[in-house]
Structure formats: C-alpha cells, structure tokens
Amino acid sequence: MASVYDRHVDLDQFMKGVKKRNHGQTEFIQAVQEVAQDIFEFIEDKEQYHTAQILRRIAEPDRIVSFRVCWEDDEHNIRVQRGWRVQNNNAIGPYKGGIRFHSSVNESVLKFLAFEQTFKNSLTGLPMGGGKGGSNFNPKGKSDSEVMRFCQSFMSELYRHIGPNTDVPAGDIGVGGREIGYMFGQYKRLTGRWEGVLTGKATEYGGSQMRPEATGYGAVYFLQNMLKHAGHDVEGKTAVISGSGNVATHAAEKIVQLGGKVLTLSDSGGFIHDPDGIDQEKIDWVKRLKNERRGRISEYADHFTGATYHDGKRPWDVTCDVALPCATQNELNEGEAKELVENGVIAVSEGANMPTTLDGVKVFHDAKIMYGPGKAANAGGVAVSGLEMSQNSERISWNQERLGDMLTELMADIHEKCVEYGDQGEGHVDYVKGANIAGFKKVADAMLAFGVV
Numbered sequence: 001m002a003s004v005y006d007r008h009v010d011l012d013q014f015m016k017g018v019k020k021r022n023h024g025q026t027e028f029i030q031a032v033q034e035v036a037q038d039i040f041e042f043i044e045d046k047e048q049y050h051t052a053q054i055l056r057r058i059a060e061p062d063r064i065v066s067f068r069v070c071w072e073d074d075e076h077n078i079r080v081q082r083g084w085r086v087q088n089n090n091a092i093g094p095y096k097g098g099i100r101f102h103s104s105v106n107e108s109v110l111k112f113l114a115f116e117q118t119f120k121n122s123l124t125g126l127p128m129g130g131g132k133g134g135s136n137f138n139p140k141g142k143s144d145s146e147v148m149r150f151c152q153s154f155m156s157e158l159y160r161h162i163g164p165n166t167d168v169p170a171g172d173i174g175v176g177g178r179e180i181g182y183m184f185g186q187y188k189r190l191t192g193r194w195e196g197v198l199t200g201k202a203t204e205y206g207g208s209q210m211r212p213e214a215t216g217y218g219a220v221y222f223l224q225n226m227l228k229h230a231g232h233d234v235e236g237k238t239a240v241i242s243g244s245g246n247v248a249t250h251a252a253e254k255i256v257q258l259g260g261k262v263l264t265l266s267d268s269g270g271f272i273h274d275p276d277g278i279d280q281e282k283i284d285w286v287k288r289l290k291n292e293r294r295g296r297i298s299e300y301a302d303h304f305t306g307a308t309y310h311d312g313k314r315p316w317d318v319t320c321d322v323a324l325p326c327a328t329q330n331e332l333n334e335g336e337a338k339e340l341v342e343n344g345v346i347a348v349s350e351g352a353n354m355p356t357t358l359d360g361v362k363v364f365h366d367a368k369i370m371y372g373p374g375k376a377a378n379a380g381g382v383a384v385s386g387l388e389m390s391q392n393s394e395r396i397s398w399n400q401e402r403l404g405d406m407l408t409e410l411m412a413d414i415h416e417k418c419v420e421y422g423d424q425g426e427g428h429v430d431y432v433k434g435a436n437i438a439g440f441k442k443v444a445d446a447m448l449a450f451g452v453v
C-alpha cells in the first residue's frame, strides 16, 4: 500500500510545509530556505537522508522553552518580559549558542539563530549542538542594577534547562561580559555549583583568553582565507564595517593589524564614515564609548575631525574593497548588495548572523564575488567558546598565543570545508553551498546513527 507520507518531497513542497508550520516566522523561514536549496541538491541521490527525513527534523527544534521574566526597575515599577531558549539540535554535542537581549527578539528570530547555529557549530569540527536564547529586554539606557536584576531573574528560570553537558549559553547582541557575569553568579547561587555552564566568562572566573576577540578576528581570518584562495591579501584593502559592538570592533581591529583600512562603523542610529581610516586608537575609543559610557556612534564624528555621521543610514554605499556586516540580521538588502558590487567590492565576510537578505545573497552569488556567509565566517566565536568548555572541564587555561593559533587554524579548516563542498571550478567557490553541505553532513550522519529519535 502506498504511504501517505511522500519521502521525496521536492524543495517547493518542503518549503510550503515549513511556511505552514511556522506561519509568520519570517526570519526562521528565510534561514531554512537558504539552507534547503543547497541540501536538496546535495541529497538528491542519497536515499538515506530522504528516508530518515533529516532536514525536516533539523528544521523542527528539539524543544523551545519560554518563560516570564519579572524584574523591578529603579523606580520600583514591576516589569514583565519574555524569555526563551530554543534547543534546536544536540546530535553532535550539548546545545550551544548565545543569548540575545534586544527589543526585537521573538521566537522567529531565536529559531532562525538556533537553526543557523546547528550548522555553524558542526562546521567548527567541535562537539557542539545548536541552540539560542534571549529576551525582548532592552538593556539600552538601563542602570547596572536594573541589568543585574533582570539577568538574575532570567537565570532563575533558565538554570533548570541548562548545564555543562546539556546546554551552554553565551553572549550575543546586548549580552556581553557584564551580563554573563550576573547570569553566571545567579546560576552558581541557585545550584551551589561552579561549572562551565556559560562561555564568554571573564578570565578571573574561568573564561577563555581570546573569546571577546574571537568572532571579529575569526571573520577577518575567514576573509583572509577567501582572499588568499583567490590570490589577494587584506593588506591595502579598504573595508566597510557595520555595527560597533563586540564583533564589529574586533573585526576592525584585525583588519587594521593586517594592514587594511577601515572606513565605517555604525549602530542602530546611523553610521560614521572616516576617510582617514579608523585606526587602533580610534577603535579603542569606540570600545570605551560602547562598553563603558554606553553612548551612540554619532559621537565619533564630534570627536574625530574629518569623520561624518549619516543619521538613519547604513554604510553600504561607501566604496570599498571588502565589506563586513557585523550588526544584525537583514541589514544588507538587494539594492545595497547591488551598490556594493557596482562600487567594486570583491569580498563580503559576515560577522553577523544572516545580515544579508535572500535577494542580497543572490546578487553576490550572481556577481561571483567572494561571499562568506555568517555560519562559516563568524564561527570563530563559538569555536573559542568550545575551547572554553574544554578548558573548564579539564580545569586548565590555555594562553593567548595558543588560543590565537587554534583560532587561526579553526578558521582555515572551516574555509577548507567550504571549498571542499562549494568549489564551482574556474577558481570560484560557492561558500554558501559549501558551508551548508559541510555543516549538514556531520549532523545528518550522527542523526542517522541514532535511528528515529
């Protein structure tokens, strides 16, 4: 008798199902679409993946925990926020991925991030599954005490769902060293245990050297590998960077160290353009502005002569050789991608997660420029988090130099995997395809080994 379930759905039927089951979750649907088109091609002649419905299963989170987070502001008002942890897939290791605090956070955003994280973590070669969490809490303008009370309340719910062998969160937008400290302190208080349950900790209490730098540096190493593969170098290149947080400032720092010139940085208000170049001294100033004074990037143009501030704008119309979107999802659209290409960009390396819209990706693809998608290019952060987990379990700590070498090697390996599965001949590499297939294969083969679970 014919089965009512057709194992051989095509891409369109598959995406129809995804859209129906995840109605209105536009970011999640976008992330699945971008992966599915490559995976369907890859598994066309591989019956085992169809029979076991592997992609269908990866695109359905193992579980989503959602909870209320109550906290008291400095005026003694009771505030109520939502918190989530999306545990997408733990086939190859404990769930692993950051926590985001931003007013735009919702279930769709966290599902897309956890889905992407599953492929990214697989690409690192380390034993980590994919997860992501967060809240619609907006830390901007809040006092340290308010942030502390919020973090403690958030962890009072989250702690029962995480653990060093279960799920290991870290930072993301709006969650840096300060927030990780408050959350780790609360976990320790609630459980009575010191264990490596979060990464991105300060080095005084078990954090890893190089973790703050790892995502931004890693995105530049990935860029460097792409350029080298095509016979180019970072030295002498002009770079346009968006964002001015952890990833953007460290990407800028590494570009400068390798002899490139950084022209822009941005935040959600607008971007600054400094034709003289944003050197190390200026980057340090931006780090203090953002991490200590918690100010706006517009202040840069008041402080440094020659720089201009462009209110409400994104930096993609500034002519450059390389572009690094390092702020947030969907911050670079089709029109902006066309503008970059027309202005002669040769490579794009994504420090942020899914910063380019699907139409924008198509522009880069058609123009055959070197385009490193976030799940490969920004994997250095979670890779060093994986190394932090190893150091915590072994009760050891590696030095900066050793970790720097490991990060460089990890990014070169990820680049190699992308080339292995994405080489299109005549010197062109489809890095999206390479990252999707290499990331998928390891998770899929582990899932096959487990049977139907």
Ligand SMILES: NC(=O)C1=CN([C@@H]2O[C@H](COP(=O)(O)OP(=O)(O)OC[C@H]3O[C@@H](n4cnc5c(N)ncnc54)[C@H](OP(=O)(O)O)[C@@H]3O)[C@@H](O)[C@H]2O)C=CC1
Pocket: 171, 172, 173, 174, 175, 176, 215, 243, 244, 245, 246, 247, 248, 266, 267, 268, 269, 326, 327, 328, 329, 331, 351, 352, 353, 378, 379, 381, 382
């Ligand atoms: N931290 C990490 O290790 C990793 C981060 N990533 C990704 O990198 C990106 C940046 O993260 P990170 O640097 O850690 O975060 P931060 O909070 O340190 O910085 C975020 C930056 O992006 C800007 N930004 C945030 N939302 C928007 C928006 N809607 N429009 C325009 N600008 C925006 C912020 O500006 P403003 O201050 O005005 O909000 C800020 O400049 C994210 O996509 C994150 O998922 C990826 C891998 C690892």
Ligand SMILES: O=C(O)CCC(=O)C(=O)O
Pocket: 096, 097, 098, 099, 117, 120, 168, 169, 170, 171, 172, 199, 353, 378, 379, 381, 382, 383, 385
């Ligand atoms: O280090 C981690 O676990 C989090 C990294 C992360 O959230 C990401 O890669 O997007």
